[in-house]
Amino acid sequence: MDQFEVKALFGGDVSWYTPTNVTLWMALTVLAASALMIYGARGRALVPSRAQSAAEMTYGFIYNMVKDVAGHDAIRFFPYIFTLFMFVLFANLLGLIPFAFTTTSHIAVTAVLAFTVFLSVTTLGFILNGSKFLGLFWVSSAPLALRPVLALIELISYFARPISHSIRLAGAMMAGHAVAKVFAGFASALGAAFFVPVLAVTALYALELLVAVIQAYVFTILTCVYLRDALHPSH
Amino acid sequence: MEETAAPGTGMPQLDVTTFSNQIFWLVVTMVVLYYVMSRVALPRIAAVLADRRGTITSDIAAAEEFKLKAQQAEEAYKKAEAEARAEANRIVEAAKAEMQAELDTQIAKADAEIAAKAAESERRIREIRDSAMELVADVSKDITSDILGVFDTKADARTVNAAVSNRLKGSAS
Numbered sequence: 001m002d003q004f005e006v007k008a009l010f011g012g013d014v015s016w017y018t019p020t021n022v023t024l025w026m027a028l029t030v031l032a033a034s035a036l037m038i039y040g041a042r043g044r045a046l047v048p049s050r051a052q053s054a055a056e057m058t059y060g061f062i063y064n065m066v067k068d069v070a071g072h073d074a075i076r077f078f079p080y081i082f083t084l085f086m087f088v089l090f091a092n093l094l095g096l097i098p099f100a101f102t103t104t105s106h107i108a109v110t111a112v113l114a115f116t117v118f119l120s121v122t123t124l125g126f127i128l129n130g131s132k133f134l135g136l137f138w139v140s141s142a143p144l145a146l147r148p149v150l151a152l153i154e155l156i157s158y159f160a161r162p163i164s165h166s167i168r169l170a171g172a173m174m175a176g177h178a179v180a181k182v183f184a185g186f187a188s189a190l191g192a193a194f195f196v197p198v199l200a201v202t203a204l205y206a207l208e209l210l211v212a213v214i215q216a217y218v219f220t221i222l223t224c225v226y227l228r229d230a231l232h233p234s235h
Numbered sequence: 236m237e238e239t240a241a242p243g244t245g246m247p248q249l250d251v252t253t254f255s256n257q258i259f260w261l262v263v264t265m266v267v268l269y270y271v272m273s274r275v276a277l278p279r280i281a282a283v284l285a286d287r288r289g290t291i292t293s294d295i296a297a298a299e300e301f302k303l304k305a306q307q308a309e310e311a312y313k314k315a316e317a318e319a320r321a322e323a324n325r326i327v328e329a330a331k332a333e334m335q336a337e338l339d340t341q342i343a344k345a346d347a348e349i350a351a352k353a354a355e356s357e358r359r360i361r362e363i364r365d366s367a368m369e370l371v372a373d374v375s376k377d378i379t380s381d382i383l384g385v386f387d388t389k390a391d392a393r394t395v396n397a398a399v400s401n402r403l404k405g406s407a408s
Contacts, residue, residue: 038271056283106248170248
């Protein structure tokens with residue numbers, strides 16, 4: 001599991017401010033995201049280049065997601081959601097580079113992201129809707145006798161949100177890397193039949209590329225869903 | 236793999252001692268990324284997209300306008316063509332009527348001339364015939380006087396003339 005270890009870049013102990021491999025790969029994530037969105041789109045051409053087109057498509061993809069899932073009045077939170085998507089996407093993708101450190105495979109990172117979303121969305125829900133936000137838990141379309149039971153279930157599922165939100169991402173990232181390492185370990189153990197695990201790792205790598213993008217998408221769309229609940233709490 | 240891991244900790248993800256470091260750098264990263272995206276990248280791309288949408292909209296509007304102009308030009312052309320055809324027909328009709336009128340007057344004039352000439356001819360024929368008849372009467376009187384002179388019959392000229400005139404009238408009528 002050494003590929004997940006947090007190490008100080010210049011030796012010594014890891015305290016809260018020490019530059020570590022976390023620092024390095026997070027900085028690279030910012031650089032990669034900026035490279036696509038600023039350097040790639042630097043032409044500002046009417047007919048876009050390939051890189052500009054990719055940047056515009058990413059923009060349009062997240063913009064439409066926010067608009068369609070969370071509604072028109074959620075557009076003011078678009079920059080924050082876009083930042084989340086870019087961070088998770090490029091952290092996942094950069095983590096697939098051999099010998100890279102995957103910041104999103106750490107529950108500490110994903111939990112901070114998920115709890116930030118959870119706390120801000122909940123606060124926003126109360127600020128915008130007041131006590132009506134509690135209507136989210138009171139299913140008025142259900143029979144009256146069932147409502148307290150449903151309220152309890154809704155409450156539990158609401159508080160389970162940040163946990164599933166963060167563990168899903170970290171778990172998917174960690175599992176993929178761990179499985180790749182296990183298969184790679186087989187390659188040296190199997191001798192002449194080494195090509196079987198090598199092919200398996202190749203296939204797994206392709207799958208992991210898909211997972212990296214899909215997890216970024218899932219993380220973002222769940223954020224949009226939670227945001228919609230805060231903006232329109234009635235079922 | 237367990238051998239390579241640090242002793243005492245199974246998964247590095249659960250090593251609480253590194254959490255503060257990760258969270259600190261994550262917060263720094265997110266703040267930096269948020270400012271870079273929301274202040275630089277997103278406004279630029281939004282401006283480019285709006286610009287493109289504006290250009291496309293105005294281009295489509297211009298195309299509509301040109302189409303309308305082309306239709307108007309076609310209509311004007313058709314109208315002018317129809318007018319030209321009507322004008323040509325009118326001119327042809329007018330020319331025909333004028334020619335007909337001219338023809339009629341010419342025919343009438345010719346008819347009148349022919350009639351005048353025919354009358355003149357008739358008159359002259361009559362004159363010639365009258366003078367011929369006079370000559371005949373004179374010649375007949377002379378011949379009669381001569382024939383009577385040959386037979387030595389004396390007859391006065393007045394009687395002979397009357398007798399010849401009577402005979403000529405009788406044969407002429």
